[in-house]
Amino acid sequence: MKYPCLETEFNENLDKQIVKIINQYWKIENRTFLYSPTKLRNKFGITQPKLNSIVKNNSKTKLFLDECVECKKPIIIPVTSQSTAKSKIENPYFHCSDCRSKLDPTPLNDDFTSPKNHRLKYAIKARYWNKLTREELAVLKKVIEFDNYRSLQKKVIQTNFEHYWPIIEKLDRLSLIEIQRDPLHNRIQKIYFLPELANELEINRKNIVFTESSLNFNVPQKLNRTKETQPNFLKPIKFDRDIVLKKGIEYICSIWNNPDGSINFGLKSIDELKAQKDSTKGSDPKTIGEVIKEIWK
Ligand SMILES: [Zn+2]
Incomplete structure (x- = not known):
């Protein structure tokens, strides 16, 4: 299967025109939707609320995001609009929901500032850095070398936020690092990683003076x-x-x-x-x- 892809289930006895609109709405090629809502509205002469209701009330769509890095089964997410599907494609998960719950057994009411060590350990054991591009790996190495969010922010992230931040978020989703925020203001406090990660990647932490x-x-x-x-x-x-x-x-x-x-x-x-x-x-x-x-x- 080529990811990401979408699968739509239609309600019974639908008008041909409705099926056509829904099919075009979900048509995706190379991670991009071929027909934007605006295009479809103009093409079929309908309003945005009408388009939304056509899609939502007559069909159900599942996004096959990618293969789970752990069990290799597809990661399937129900979607009701292009925008939610897009955001999942741009910020993908790497685990299916089953594997996520297995790897992260921490109950929801647990102190959320405590690092998800279990998941971080697993990421090291499974050598998830192999899933990174060369550029992403370089960013991970920088995070470890700096071992200090303020300096990393100042010397690396701020120099090109649009480039670096999505990579940092990807590292977090892969559980190689954990972005820790202060619960009150949601500001980032630190980027946590396990010391074993530095050892495994043979990185000497920079002693910035x-x-x-x-x-x-x-x-x-x-x-x-x-x-x-x-x-x-x-x-x-x-x-x-x-x-x-x-x-x-x-x-x-x-x-x-x-x-x-x-x-x-x-x-x-x-x-x-x-x-x-x-x-x-x-x-x-x-x-x-x-x-x-x-x-x-
Ligand atoms: Zn899985």
């Missing part, structure tokens, strides 16, 4: 800790100037949490803080967001 100019900086969460003894937050840094800590001077050490799981670390002498306070007198205190922006600019 960040240049800082003061003892006031952001430290990302250390992802993929392999041992309990490893720190929770970690980043290699170097300074663009000497930073001297003097004997007998009083310093304030500050640490605060950021919504993305990273922390901000600061160490400043009382004198420096006072001077800073004086110079910013009259202006509103900075929000954490502003401080982070400054640090990450």
Whole structure:
């Protein structure tokens, strides 16, 4: 079978014209629908609601998306419109629903931030990276090398979002990685992957060294800790100037949490803080967001 393809079941005793419209509506070649709704509306002189009701009320259509990477059976999805079918074709699943439920036994009410380790492990065992194009594999390697969503976002994804993001989503659907979002704002917090994946692909994680100019900086969460003894937050840094800590001077050490799981670390002498306070007198205190922006600019 050549995927993707569609199979339509018609109601009994339909008008020939109706069958013709439905057949054309679902005609697909090379992943593209040959007759757009607009084309069909003009051709048959009908409105969009009429077209929708003709398709929905007289037939049932199944999309054969692809072969399940696990059991090799076709992945079948019922569809009622070109747009839903298109979105499935553009963002395909790789497992049939049976295999998905087998690989992901986590009940729905489970803490959804906990990684789907079972599925991620399976993806490694089944060597799903073999299903990637060379370009997609290169992106996966970058994700692992960076091992830090912020830097990946800044140095890779942002440089060509339209190109990189669909690949990242594909890696997620294949369970090679897991895009983790913060439940409140749905913002991406990190891209999780199992340490075994890096080992299997023989990738050395890049130790990107960040240049800082003061003892006031952001430290990302250390992802993929392999041992309990490893720190929770970690980043290699170097300074663009000497930073001297003097004997007998009083310093304030500050640490605060950021919504993305990273922390901000600061160490400043009382004198420096006072001077800073004086110079910013009259202006509103900075929000954490502003401080982070400054640090990450
Ligand atoms: Zn399957």
